[in-house]
Amino acid sequence: MKKKIGVYVCHCGGNISDYVDIEKVKDAVRDEADVFLVKNTLFACADSSQKMMEEDIKTQGLDAMVVASCSPKLHLNTFRGVAQRAGLNPYNYVQVNIREQDSWAHSDNPAGATEKAIQLVKAGIARAKESEALTSMKIATTNAVAVIGAGVGGMRTALGLADMGTEVYLIEKSFFVGGRTAQWGSVAPTNDRGDVLTAGLFNEIQKRSNIKLFTGAELIEKTGSVGNFDIKVKIHPRGFDGTATADDIQKAVKACPVSTTDEFNFGLTQRTAILTPQKGQYPQQPAIDKALCNQCGACQKINSAFQPASTNEEILTLHIGGFVANTGFDPYEPAKGEYGYGEIDNVITLPQLKRLIELNDNELVFKGKKVKKIAYIYCVGSRQDDDEGKNKYCSRYCCTSATHTGVTVKNKYKDILNYHFNRGIRTYGKAELIYGQASQQGDVFLQFTLDSIPQVERKHNKTYVKVKDILTAGKTIETDADLVVLVTGMVPRENVKLGHLLKIPEGRDHFFNEIHMKLKPVETVIDGVMIAGTSQAPKNILETLNSSMAAAAKVNSVLTKGELSLEPTLAKVNPGACTWCGKCAEACPFDAIVQVDNEGKMVAKVNESNCKGCGMCTPVCPTDAIDLDGFTNAQIGAMIDALAEL
Amino acid sequence: MALIQPDLTKELKKYGAFDFNACYNCGTCTSVCTLSTEDNSFPREMVRYSVLGLEDDLKSSLKPWLCYYCGQCTENCPQEASPGELMMSLRRWLTAKYDWTGLSGLFYKSWPLTVLGFILILAAELGFAARLHFHIDRIMYYGHYFEMFSILGVFTIILLPNIIRMWYFTILKRKIKAPIKAYYTAISDLVVHMFTQKRSLDCDDNQFRWFEHFILVIGYLSLLFTTVFLNWFETHNLFINILGYVESIVIFVVTFDFVNSRIKKNKEMNKFSQPSDWFFVIWLFLMGVTAFVVRLFIDLNLIETNSWAYLFHLMILGQWALIIVPFGKWTHFLYRSFGMYFAKIEELAK
Numbered sequence: 001m002k003k004k005i006g007v008y009v010c011h012c013g014g015n016i017s018d019y020v021d022i023e024k025v026k027d028a029v030r031d032e033a034d035v036f037l038v039k040n041t042l043f044a045c046a047d048s049s050q051k052m053m054e055e056d057i058k059t060q061g062l063d064a065m066v067v068a069s070c071s072p073k074l075h076l077n078t079f080r081g082v083a084q085r086a087g088l089n090p091y092n093y094v095q096v097n098i099r100e101q102d103s104w105a106h107s108d109n110p111a112g113a114t115e116k117a118i119q120l121v122k123a124g125i126a127r128a129k130e131s132e133a134l135t136s137m138k139i140a141t142t143n144a145v146a147v148i149g150a151g152v153g154g155m156r157t158a159l160g161l162a163d164m165g166t167e168v169y170l171i172e173k174s175f176f177v178g179g180r181t182a183q184w185g186s187v188a189p190t191n192d193r194g195d196v197l198t199a200g201l202f203n204e205i206q207k208r209s210n211i212k213l214f215t216g217a218e219l220i221e222k223t224g225s226v227g228n229f230d231i232k233v234k235i236h237p238r239g240f241d242g243t244a245t246a247d248d249i250q251k252a253v254k255a256c257p258v259s260t261t262d263e264f265n266f267g268l269t270q271r272t273a274i275l276t277p278q279k280g281q282y283p284q285q286p287a288i289d290k291a292l293c294n295q296c297g298a299c300q301k302i303n304s305a306f307q308p309a310s311t312n313e314e315i316l317t318l319h320i321g322g323f324v325a326n327t328g329f330d331p332y333e334p335a336k337g338e339y340g341y342g343e344i345d346n347v348i349t350l351p352q353l354k355r356l357i358e359l360n361d362n363e364l365v366f367k368g369k370k371v372k373k374i375a376y377i378y379c380v381g382s383r384q385d386d387d388e389g390k391n392k393y394c395s396r397y398c399c400t401s402a403t404h405t406g407v408t409v410k411n412k413y414k415d416i417l418n419y420h421f422n423r424g425i426r427t428y429g430k431a432e433l434i435y436g437q438a439s440q441q442g443d444v445f446l447q448f449t450l451d452s453i454p455q456v457e458r459k460h461n462k463t464y465v466k467v468k469d470i471l472t473a474g475k476t477i478e479t480d481a482d483l484v485v486l487v488t489g490m491v492p493r494e495n496v497k498l499g500h501l502l503k504i505p506e507g508r509d510h511f512f513n514e515i516h517m518k519l520k521p522v523e524t525v526i527d528g529v530m531i532a533g534t535s536q537a538p539k540n541i542l543e544t545l546n547s548s549m550a551a552a553a554k555v556n557s558v559l560t561k562g563e564l565s566l567e568p569t570l571a572k573v574n575p576g577a578c579t580w581c582g583k584c585a586e587a588c589p590f591d592a593i594v595q596v597d598n599e600g601k602m603v604a605k606v607n608e609s610n611c612k613g614c615g616m617c618t619p620v621c622p623t624d625a626i627d628l629d630g631f632t633n634a635q636i637g638a639m640i641d642a643l644a645e646l
Numbered sequence: 647m648a649l650i651q652p653d654l655t656k657e658l659k660k661y662g663a664f665d666f667n668a669c670y671n672c673g674t675c676t677s678v679c680t681l682s683t684e685d686n687s688f689p690r691e692m693v694r695y696s697v698l699g700l701e702d703d704l705k706s707s708l709k710p711w712l713c714y715y716c717g718q719c720t721e722n723c724p725q726e727a728s729p730g731e732l733m734m735s736l737r738r739w740l741t742a743k744y745d746w747t748g749l750s751g752l753f754y755k756s757w758p759l760t761v762l763g764f765i766l767i768l769a770a771e772l773g774f775a776a777r778l779h780f781h782i783d784r785i786m787y788y789g790h791y792f793e794m795f796s797i798l799g800v801f802t803i804i805l806l807p808n809i810i811r812m813w814y815f816t817i818l819k820r821k822i823k824a825p826i827k828a829y830y831t832a833i834s835d836l837v838v839h840m841f842t843q844k845r846s847l848d849c850d851d852n853q854f855r856w857f858e859h860f861i862l863v864i865g866y867l868s869l870l871f872t873t874v875f876l877n878w879f880e881t882h883n884l885f886i887n888i889l890g891y892v893e894s895i896v897i898f899v900v901t902f903d904f905v906n907s908r909i910k911k912n913k914e915m916n917k918f919s920q921p922s923d924w925f926f927v928i929w930l931f932l933m934g935v936t937a938f939v940v941r942l943f944i945d946l947n948l949i950e951t952n953s954w955a956y957l958f959h960l961m962i963l964g965q966w967a968l969i970i971v972p973f974g975k976w977t978h979f980l981y982r983s984f985g986m987y988f989a990k991i992e993e994l995a996k
């Protein structure tokens with residue numbers, strides 16, 4: 001119990017005192033038990049006021065302090081600092097908000113506002129009386145980060161971290177780095193090639209000794225908390241060890257009897273069980289797709305570097321301080337029959353067209369037929385209607401990429417005609433120039449609304465697209481097309497396991513969710529876990545890299561000091577009263593409560609580095625065995641009593 | 647339902663249109679056009695039809711004839727899609743579509759073909775003159791008959807059927823049911839527009855240009871009347887003689903100014919002259935000058951010794967009457983007036 005409490009009531013210029021009668025408040029609390037002094041300040045946060053409070057604490061020996069002023073969001077730390085500098089524990093300081101919650105809210109009723117201020121200050125005094133000194137825990141941190149995913153985003157995160165002196169484990173699930181960008185050939189808005197971009201990033205990674213790259217690797221276990229995570233990474237056998245000439249690799253691929261659709265080319269071509277690196281994918285070493293390999297040994301006969309039978313899975317144990325998830329996106333896969341997809345054979349997706357362009361040098365040929373007219377249907381899998389499970393967001397990259405692809409095909413192959421069936425072109429920023437270029441070169445843009453989407457149909461042995469074109473006063477306009485390209489949006493990669501392991505919350509759109517889109521754009525509610533790139537939302541390459549570098553800077557700033565202080569407002573269990581009913585453990589959203597044996601009795605225990613002090617556990621305990629430091633039952637009870645006393 | 651026809655879009659470019667596919671449908675052109683109305687709004691709609699190549703919609707539209715090419719739209723288009731020049735090209739293209747002989751289209755698309763036509767006419771004239779042993783009196787005698795018959799022939803064989811085709815495309819095919827009375831009522835519009843081009847006053851704040859145009863039309867039509875029906879070259883009536891002089895002076899002075907502004911490209915409409923535009927103004931100018939010179943030589947008794955002057959005049963006349971009038975830019979004057987006439991009928995039918 002505190003016996004010498006100092007109370008300061010702030011005018012905040014006139015923000016408070018114009019509506020709240022400060023003298024009345026002071027008079028009302030002056031005689032409260034244990035209140036040692038009551039003062040008013042014109043601006044409590046002003047240097048002179050802070051000095052005065054420090055003096056009071058030191059010379060009068062105050063053991064608790066209350067400032068009735070603005071929101072704690074604004075100045076809690078200011079006055080905690082005052083307390084600390086004067087030798088008072090910062091947790092013996094209580095802030096009462098009589099501005100946002102009182103004078104501003106009740107500017108029409110000064111008498112009522114004054115009355116409310118008195119109540120609030122009394123409750124604050126009651127809380128201060130019950131306050132206890134708390135010390136925050138310092139933990140040592142490890143300046144090492146696991147970056148999950150090695151697309152352009154993950155590689156850039158890794159480089160950023162490495163250059164700031166952080167040890168990086170770059171963990172890539174597939175056998176090659178590069179992600180989606182390696183697949184695209186020419187990319188907007190700069191016209192450089194995706195594979196050249198990934199090659200450049202990979203080269204830089206090779207130069208950094210503090211980046212350890214693991215391919216064919218996945219995170220399988222995680223324990224610990226920010227600053228100190230212990231993780232396990234499983235490394236799948238590559239099935240290739242040593243060297244082989246390009247000729248041998250080619251022969252081995254020929255010899256492999258397995259055949260399946262090649263996902264790199266989105267099913268346009270077939271591949272064997274031997275995965276060969278494509279342009280822009282690294283390392284440039286083959287790997288064996290274990291799931292398909294039938295162990296026939298044909299490849300090994302050509303070169304012993306191929307080891308189809310190898311099963312030496314490796315499990316690495318690593319100690320790190322934080323994570324950055326750069327796990328990327330998948331292109332939306334249209335439903336069978338969506339705009340004729342899967343039913344009409346010349347209906348493909350934009351990712352497929354991008355690959356087709358890479359596979360065709362002089363003439364654009366699809367299924368043996370020369371392509372002259374291309375119809376693009378925009379917003380497929382994006383900006384869908386309000387039905388449950390539909391994607392309501394705009395995928396951002398696709399208007400730009402589709403118009404850019406239109407320009408690319410027209411430049412690369414002669415006499416191609418492009419028809420863009422869109423819902424309003426969103427080539428924001430510099431990409432507007434690409435839209436201009438597409439228009440200039442004669443691409444035709446037709447616009448529709450969600451109420452009347454284009455119809456794709458097959459007649460007279462040709463594929464037709466027709467639409468009610470807004471730009472032609474709603475007239476139905478039709479064209480035949482050699483290729484109908486569905487401009488598919490972005491969806492998050494299927495990553496349930498990782499999401500569960502790292503406990504990253506998902507948004508309604510199923511992308512990973514940051515704390516605040518604007519103010520904390522790469523941090524998650526899990527301390528030490530950042531997200532970046534397209535794992536978080538649809539983004540183009542530039543935006544992916546921006547967020548990746550932001551995440552690198554953010555996680556580095558947490559770990560680089562070598563230690564971390566934890567808020568002391570933590571839950572604690574009284575083992576005597578605890579009967580281990582398990583209710584608190586169930587209520588805790590951060591898995592901070594574990595069951596332990598306490599002298600032969602099973603009780604709850606709080607893992608302090610996981611506890612966030614949210615307070616979910618305390619009200620559910622039937623025996624009041626769990627309490628939250630800084631917000632104890634005694635404090636909250638005293639406040640309620642003070643407020644109820646009229 | 648309408649099918650996109652990229653070939654038509656390409657075809658329109660051969661008639662002089664360019665860059666119109668850069669249009670992003672903002673509608674600025676329509677909003678700045680002083681002649682566009684709520685019921686008859688253009689040129690954006692025409693640009694759109696052209697981008698998509700909607701032949702039927704274009705062929706049945708009267709809107710290109712409602713535009714007087716002030717160039718406001720082109721000046722204000724943020725995409726530099728030149729909608730004004732597209733409207734001009736559509737007029738050329740429509741002329742070709744109305745023409746049952748198909749020659750208009752060929753002449754528009756190929757100036758060498760036009761020149762070939764001119765040469766053939768010159769050859770025919772020289773052949774004819776040779777048969778008359780270059781006897782100037784007899785040449786002038788037949789020349790006058792040629793004038794009369796060519797006017798009659800061109801009108802009945804070419805222009806009248808073409809106007810009927812225009813009516814078929816723009817009124818009948820669009821199933822506009824206009825009462826017979828509307829055809830009478832609208833005649834006043836036809837006459838007023840044909841002779842005064844009153845509508846262009848709304849388009850251009852340059853009253854002088856309208857006035858020049860007006861004077862030229864009146865001058866041209868009266869010179870035609872004076873030479874063909876009052877037989878200027880053979881008249882002894884002083885009044886008719888002086889009238890002819892005045893008319894021919896009016897024509898070559900005004901057309902000289904027109905040629906000059908096309909060379910200077912000082913107005914939007916003059917910036918992109920096609921060969922057909924050049925032929926039109928230059929031949930009109932030459933008609934005025936040569937008619938003037940011929941009559942002057944007659945009055946000074948020089949014609950006997952300078953029969954080339956009449957032969958040159960007759961050549962210009964032949965090329966004008968057999969090529970430029972039926973298949974060239976002259977028809978715009980006619981179709982525009984009928985365009986206005988049909989638009990009025992359409993309005994009355996509503």
Ligand SMILES: Cc1cc2nc3c(=O)[nH]c(=O)nc-3n(C[C@H](O)[C@H](O)[C@H](O)COP(=O)(O)OP(=O)(O)OC[C@H]3O[C@@H](n4cnc5c(N)ncnc54)[C@H](O)[C@@H]3O)c2cc1C
Pocket residue numbers: 148149150151152153154171172173174176177178179180181184186187188189217218219326327328329330331350351354397401404493495498532533534535539540541542544
């Ligand atoms: C058709 C198309 C065309 C495009 N064109 C352009 C363009 O012209 N210009 C432009 O700027 N952008 C373009 N984009 C967007 C561009 O592809 C993305 O912005 C970029 O690829 C995002 O990079 P990323 O690193 O976030 O994700 P990704 O490229 O998807 O990389 C993610 C990586 O993470 C790995 N991964 C996933 N889950 C795990 C896991 N659990 N463990 C380990 N690793 C994992 C994946 O294997 C992959 O390598 C286009 C996109 C599409 C679909």
Ligand code: SF4
Pocket residue numbers: 378379380382383393394395396397398399400423424425426487489
């Ligand atoms: S970027 Fe364009 S195509 Fe993609 S979802 Fe948005 S509006 Fe649709």
Ligand code: SF4
Pocket residue numbers: 570571587588589590591592593606610611612613614615616617618628
């Ligand atoms: S305070 Fe919140 S985080 Fe801490 S143990 Fe209780 S429920 Fe879990």
Ligand code: SF4
Pocket residue numbers: 668669670671672673674675676689690693719722723724725726727728729
């Ligand atoms: S102003 Fe230009 S871009 Fe706008 S609608 Fe007219 S032609 Fe098209």
Ligand code: SF4
Pocket residue numbers: 675678679680681682688689712713714715716717718719720729730733849
């Ligand atoms: S040139 Fe003038 S009259 Fe013709 S469409 Fe353009 S603005 Fe209208």
